[in-house]
Each structure stands twice: as C-alpha cells, then as structure tokens.
Amino acid sequence: MAKKIKDENGNVYVKKKPFYKKIWFWVLVVIVVIGAGGALGGGNSKSSSSSSATSSKSKSNDKTISKDAEFRKKFDAITVGDLMSHGDGGTTLSDVENSLGKPSTTSTTDVEGVKVKDYIWTKNGVSITIQFNDDKTVSKSINGFKFTREPKMNLDGFNNIADGSTYNDIVSKFGEPDGLTEMVISGEKSVTAIWITGTKGGTVTLQFSNDSLTSKTQSGLKN
Known part of the structure; x- marks a missing residue:
C-alpha cells in the first residue's frame, strides 16, 4: 500500500512500494526460474554407439549452438523502455x-495497471518473451538458453558474491546467464x-536493481 509523507511545508507526497517488493514481480521471477529448470531437464539426450552417428550428431549440435547464439545476440540487442512512459526508448x-x-504466440496482460502485449518466440528449446506498450518494448526475458561453459560458479564462488555487485562484475567472473529478465518501471x-552450472545442474538466481545486486539464491551448488 502507498505511504503518504508530509514535508515541512505541508506538501503531501505518496511513497510507493518499490516494484521489486510487489507480488507481480516475484510471480514473474518464479515463471522465469521454472522455465529455465524445465529447459534444463529437457536438454539431456542419449549418446550414439556408432562413431559415424556420433560425428553426425556433433555436426548437428554445432549448427544448433550457432543458431542459438545468433538468437541470443538478437535478444541482447533489444532495448527496454520504461513501462510508465509507454516504453519510450524501447525497441519497437x-x-x-x-x-x-x-x-509463436501472443497475448495481453496487465502490469502495474498498464495493459501490455506479450509476444513469445521459440527456437531450439530457447524461448524469448517480449512485452510491449504502445508497440515499444517494456520488458524482455529469455530462458532455456544453455551456454557451453566450465562450471566456474561453485558454492564458494556463490558465497563470495557481494551485495551491491554490478551485473557486469558477475558476468566477467562467471559468464553470461542462461536466463534473463529485464524490466524498467518509473526509472x-x-x-x-x-x-x-555444474554437472548436477546447480542453479543460481541473482537479482539487480539499477545495476546493483539486491539478492541471491542458489540450489544444488557444490564445491
């Protein structure tokens, strides 16, 4: 609920609860986490006993990784505008x-009292969801993307991540995330x-507000 504050001149201001403390925001986070976990579970495949079949499969996987990488680059190039400014500055x-x-699919939903359009693209198990207001991007998310990387983020590494770390700080140490959601509301x-990460599928979820780490959670990490 909004809190009213009166200054020394008698002016009354309304202080709103930060968006990252509201129920809709955490519902969005849960959806992203579930989507990423489901994509991980569906990514296992049996190896071929034939050397020729293995070679063929390897070439196929190389092509798939290449396509996914291009899909990711296109996602990264999309700019998110402010929801409360009708997406001004966001990619059209x-x-x-x-x-x-x-x-692949379209729908409409309500975020903070603003009606937005949800558009979803899927490719090779990767899903991109973009929300639009006045046909401009106000949020973007990707899940199911599995980077090929060494499992650098073990439990010790996770525990050493400090509050206030920037997104670029984390990426420089542990690489790009497999799933990402970005939104701008009122600046x-x-x-x-x-x-x-890791052979057992450990999961790390980090949340940033204005490029400063505000929370971190992990599941299944080991040293």
Missing part, C-alpha cells in the same frame, strides 16, 4: 519482428539473471 514491435520474425531497472 516492428523492429523486433524484423529481427526475430513473427512470434528503476530490474534484472533477474539465472545461471545453470
């Missing part, structure tokens, strides 16, 4: 469609990033 719907093609930028 037409530019997103020129880059990603026509979406506050929120980023939720998910890393799937």
